[in-house]
Amino acid sequence: MIVHILLLYMRHIAEAMVSVIAFSMLFHAPKKEWIACGISGTIGWVIYCILHDLGCSLILCNFAATTGLTLFSRWMAAYRQAPVSVFLVPGIFPLVPGAGIYYTAYYFFMENPVKGSERLFDTMAAAGSITVGIIFGSFLITGVLQRFHIHRAGSAGKS
Amino acid sequence: MNPEIPFVEHLPAERPEHVGVMQLSAFMGELLLKNGGEIYRVQDTLNRIIDACGFPNHSVYVLSNGIFITINEGMPDACSAVRYVKLGNLHLNNIARLNQVSRDICDGRIGRDEAYRRLQEIEKPIPDRKLSMALCCGFGCGGFSVLFGGSLRDGITAFLVGIVLKLVLYELDERQHITRFPTFILASFFLTLVSALCMLTGFPDHFDLIVIGSIMPLVPGYSLTTSIRDFFNGDYLSGLIHLIDALLVAFSIAVGVGICIKLISFMGGRFVL
Structure with missing residues (x-):
């Protein structure tokens, strides 16, 4: 099934990988973590696309995608001993509502406040669900990591 | 870091040791905040560094653009530091490097002089290509x-x-x-x-x-x-x-x-x- 999904979303995966890696370079991510940053962004975007194709709402898509991506980032941070921001910040980029900001500005400046407010609400909802997704993901993985004692005892980089 | 303040370790020996620890941790916190670390992480790192240097009596409070540190409160040799930090641009590589330095200090792999030298190295901006x-x-x-x-x-x-x-x-x-x-x-x-x-x-x-x-x-x-x-x-x-x-x-x-x-x-x- 995973192979099937990979084939189906090949184009999305390739595009998300290229753009997220380019952005992680732009924000000076460490060289050896570039691939992991790209994978983190790709996971988020693929979950988003799959749920979107299944007909889920914008809020659910963003929430599930961010949760998945946060789980991956936290796991990666514990595994590679790097701060979690390195994986989380580039990974979140495909989901951040840039399109929402554009359309909100467009409709408000083109004097169509009805559509503008609609878009504004969508943008806020997307940002909100990303928020809740990160919090939920952090909450989940903190419990899991503590349960299995994956944290190194007494280390400075508690991620 | 303000260039007029020399690192205490290089001054005559009458300066007490904990002032050096305080300046090291304030410098660390400043760099972490400038490069976009999150607050909880900065606070945690500073607490661990001061603990690792052997001063359990301390208090650290970090805001998005300020750091407050006190060591040995209530004692005759109490000292504290306040730093103002401007909101900076995100630099993920520097955060990862600072994280490594703090790990090394806490695990006792490097001394304070070495740590300070590495912090100064990180502070130097590398011009972008x-x-x-x-x-x-x-x-x-x-x-x-x-x-x-x-x-x-x-x-x-x-x-x-x-x-x-x-x-x-x-x-x-x-x-x-x-x-x-x-x-x-x-x-x-x-x-x-x-x-x-x-x-x-x-x-x-x-x-x-x-x-x-x-x-x-x-x-x-x-x-x-x-x-x-x-x-x-x-x-x-x-x-x-x-x-x-x-x-x-x-x-x-x-x-x-x-x-x-x-x-x-x-x-x-x-x-x-």
Whole structure:
């Protein structure tokens, strides 16, 4: 099934990988973590696309995608001993509502406040669900990591 | 760090040891905040460093743009430090390197002099290779424009717009008197203008997708995530500071793009939109 999904979303995966890696370079991510940053962004975007194709709402898509991506980032941070921001910040980029900001500005400046407010609400909802997704993901993985004692005892980089 | 304050370790030996520890940790915290570390992490790191240097009687309080440290409170040799830190740009590599330094201090692998030397090394800004950074920005913008449903032609146009955008951002960075929000307004105005000019050539297909792809480097994803994680860790004040920053940046992008679209439509460029 995973192979099937990979084939189906090949184009999305390739595009998300290229753009997220380019952005992680732009924000000076460490060289050896570039691939992991790209994978983190790709996971988020693929979950988003799959749920979107299944007909889920914008809020659910963003929430599930961010949760998945946060789980991956936290796991990666514990595994590679790097701060979690390195994986989380580039990974979140495909989901951040840039399109929402554009359309909100467009409709408000083109004097169509009805559509503008609609878009504004969508943008806020997307940002909100990303928020809740990160919090939920952090909450989940903190419990899991503590349960299995994956944290190194007494280390400075508690991620 | 303020250049007039020499590192205490290199002064005559009458300065007590804990002042050196305090300055080391204040320097560490300042660098972490400047490069975009989250509050909980900074506070945790400083506590661990001071603990590892053998001073259990301490208190650390960190805000988005300030650090307060006290060691040996209530004793005759009490000392404290207050640092003001400006909100800086995100630099993931520096955060990773600082993380490594703090691990090494806490595990006892390096002494304080060595740690201080490494912090100074991190503080030195490495000038960006502007052209390769512009290319990265271009690839990112082009990729996102295609990712959000644009055609290959849109992607190529967004690639060019992204390169121009990064060069404009560098140009704006060099002018010290232009503050944060005008920078975002001007940059988003420019990118919309360049996209509109590209539309005039008739090569790309969708104006909106090009602009959406190109505003991605400006969109406040980092402020948003940091603010959420501050809230999650209970640092509400710092979370609010970052949240307001994210909202204002989003607002300035919208204003920049909107003004340009309005201008274009005034000049009768409806066919572009």
